[in-house]
Amino acid sequence: MNTWLLSILILSPLLGVLVLLFTPSQDEKSIKWIGILGTLFPLGTALVTLSAFNKSGEGLQLAEKFQWVSYEVFQSNGDVSYPIFYEVGVNGLSMVLILLTTVVSVLAAIASFSIKKDWKSYFILFFLLEMGMIGVFAAQNLFLFFIFFEITLIPMFFLIGRWGYLEKEKAAYSFLIYNGVGSAILLIAFVAMFMKTGTMNFEQLAYTFSLPQSELNDMHITKNFKMGMLIALLLAFAVKLPVAPLHSWMVRVHVQAPPPIVMLHSGILLKIGAYGLIVFGAGLFPDQFESLAFIIGLFGVINLLYGAFLALTQRDMKRVLAYSSVSHMGIVLIGLAALNEAGMTGAVFQVVSHGLISALLFFLVGVLYERAGSSLLKDFGGVAKRMPIFAGVLLAGGLASLGLPGMSGFISEFMAFLGLFETMPVLAAVGTLGLILTAVYVLRAVLAITFGTEKELTNAHDLSSTERIPAFILLAAILFIGLYPAWLSDMLRPTLDSILLGLGG
């Protein structure tokens, strides 16, 4: 059983697809319930995987590997084969992210009660998206990673373009083209690495690239090649993360896509960018990554400040949150650029923490939009009076977002900056300005909605029981990580240690 566990986990969302295919498309209620149950199954499988996962164990666990595709090249000096394997496995980092994926998926499925049409195709795409996201984190070679990476792209395109708001098609195209550019660069880099080294496995690649230069010369791998590959990878994942100035698509998606999908996108899909930076950037080319650390840190600070400034001036709550995501992803870069344990831990914590916080906040905005048909700040005021629970959760989410101690956001920001102060104090000092700005824009937006003069809301009932589930669970998770970060850091330590070892730290 254990040997197939990960494959079952990756394919588990397909069970929902299968059931849905035999459900009549007009039966709204059953479809929505199948949607929720269909995401519970992957969550259950993920929990089983977690229990089978040895937290203190080093390296890859639950690995599976078999031959998949083979290209043979007949050459004068004999046949050379380029085998591609199906390789999956988890380490602490990917286990945490898979868990995050399955949890947020369940909550997004619950939030999908607000979807108004074509439920059947919606949930089929939803499940495919979930499969892609789990697969991305479980993949252990470039080929598989790329395939799952692209699998997330197509359902997203449909989900944005069909179920989104007014300018949904434009947002869908914007998403497709920007991410297409990212994956195009990624594919070229992957194939180039494959052809030079003859392997696509992460560990083997990391080993090959760590060989002394004299041996690498025989394989035609020069220093410039490594640097070129790293820059290509950074560029590809910078689109995904996104790093300013490549962020416009992401804002568009966050404004136009349906709320449950934004939960998934902001909560999980953006994290693929961070995951890629950690695994491919720092993991494969540590030396080159070190030499680029200052630039990465600089971009991190730019992201942080730029996102925060723009969030401060937005009039639409969705845009505030979208720019806040840009800003928060800057902290991931800052943590990575620090090249030490504190920074790395901060970056990974930020990935998880922001996944939870942004999912919560976007869920709440979705609720608000459903009530009022708007998410403009000027249309709201004094919501706390008639929707006290909603206002409370929103305030808590906002506080988590600005990094209040006791919440998950605090740990990650603190660690990331702690790391950066150690290596690049000036940059870190400038960056801390961003934290102040964050507090300002979060409070400005949240307080505008919850307090102040009461505006008329046609449909101002408080969170319903189905809406409370995602809100409370997410809030609980945020508090849990904030109060008991050791659970997470224990999971992550072996993975981070091995990356830091590569970085020579």
Add this chain to the structure above:
Amino acid sequence: MDLDTLLSFRWSVMLPEFIILGVATLLSVIDLFMKKESSRKPLAWLAGAGILAALISIFTQLDIEVTSILYDTYRLDSFSKAFKILLLLGTLLVIVLSSNYKKEDLEENRGEFYYLLLAALLGAMMMASSADLITLFVGLELLSLSSYVMAGLERRNKRSNESAFKYIVSGGIATAITLFGMSYIFGLTGETNLFKIAENMGNLELLEHSFLIVFAFIITFAGLTFKIAAAPLHMWAPDVYEGAPVPVTAFLSVVSKTAGFVILLRVIIICFIAAPGIDSDPILLQVQPYVMVLAAATMIIGNVTALRQRDIKRMFAYSSIAQAGYILVPFVSNSSLIFELIWFYLLAYLFMNIGAFTVIQLLSSQEGSNDIGVFRGLFRRSPWLAVPMTFFILSLAGIPITAGFIGKFGIFMGALGLEQPQYWLAAVMMATTLISYVYYFNIIAIMFFRDSEGTKVSIPGGMAAVLAFCAASVLILGVMPDLALDFFYGNFDVNEFFMQIETEVHTHDH
């Protein structure tokens, strides 16, 4: 050549060709004696059965070693077998397509259509199996002439007439260019047999005239790009594709293109493999920039122009130009990868393109229009048409878990796997692929995101079978490409391609 010699040949290796020839002859005779008003539709069964029989006979030949008869004008090697499977499979699907093609114009010429199609197929098969410039050219012309007529089969349709006329004129020019190039090859070597040409190309005397070899290469290559609809001779494709009946368009874009790549591989690779270029460097390395520029230009022209098309057949014409550009990329790989990459991509291309044309035919005949608007709200109206079409488009765009992705991935391996990786060519290919997302996904957007009051599209049984078969193949090859690749490696030996057979004919030459 006396009777003994003639009888000494192993004619059985030509079995697939004989079957096609026999069925084509039979069809023309039946067509002649059938009553004028009776329907020719049942003839499709006969034609289909003939192709199926030929296909099966190729599979029985898989174990036969390289055989050459008629002084190497006909060769049975793994190369010809592998590509003939593609040609036959493609034509078989086209037959099913045509049997459901409802247009009164075509009705009176339906009988002709079937035997012309088989004649064209025979020409293509000759191209796959010949190693002599003369017979290769005869095969090429047989394919071309039959195609010209097929394009104009709808006699009362102006577009169809225009299509045939343009095709024949530009085809004539291309033929002239090809022949011009071949005349140089012949002039330099004094031979028409490809292997003898290769031998003579290595002659030291030719070193002084190496620029002539380069010239011969460039002209011949340019002439042969006509059939694959690649730059510089791609201009005919949009007009011809637009006007010709849909099954003919499908045939031209898949089978005829495959045949074009076959002859390109045969002539170019064998003739010039040992030839010196200027300063006696191998010519194939020296002309690489030329091939790369052609490939890049084809990809750019095809994809960029496709952006502006509203007519779905024109759009697919440009799309197929772009695809030809992708398939040209392996020509720069200079390794045996070239065969497997081209073969696999053409296989994937066969399924995705014929599948797409099946949907186009169903829609355009129902709506009476070729405008891209016929796809409007298709997902709501006929999900069973919209979903397979989505697979085909995703595959054409090279998205994973489709055959098209594996094909493109392979092509990337070819382009980046050299000692000097061609990064910029890979980058052009990737950038144009991105451009192609715009028009491919536009079709998807129209199918899924727009609503329409249109009616459900009825899918006849034969078409449903083609759709299901193509969609399943696209997905299966996308998930398990080894099914096809293993078959290819198991039955294909690159050495056979270059193996010159000394036929024992001389013993009979008295």
